[in-house]
Amino acid sequence: MFKFISIDPGKFKCGLVLADKRKQIVEQAIILNTEFLPQYVKNLKSLVDVFKVIIGNGTTSKENIEKLDFIKNDLIICEERNTTYRAKERYFELFPRKGLKRLLPREFSVLNKNLDAISALIILEDYCDIKFTLSEDIETKTWLK
Helix, strand or coil: EEEEEEEEEECEEEEEEEEECCCCCCCCCCEHHHHHHHHHHHHHHCCCCCCEEEEECCCHHHHHHHHHHHHHEEEEEEEECCCCHHHHHEEEECCCHHHHHHCHHHHHHCCCCCCCCHHHHHHHHHHCCHHHCCCCCCCCCECCC
């Protein structure tokens, strides 16, 4: 059991990653509507043998923690200060700019990017004190409707 779920909670959307600590690989990185979070975590735990669920203590974390009461024994609350800010830097580590995009200021590359999943990754990396890489066949989705 080396799988972790990490959540960057928010009022309207949450970033979520599923990672294997032993392999140091992120298998799934998604952004979903906050109302879907409890059911999604429940479904994921039924499909994958998850060791712990880590959630940031920031925006609306109390409400989200209450919704995840069914996993309270496996839930770890972690500091998430500045993770959104740090996610911008981490984004470029994970997705280096190539070609002509390298000539543009980096801010243009992340203007429309949703960084919540990367913030969830940073929460996990801080907790485990290791850097994760992305799986070659990583599942990335955004479910906000």
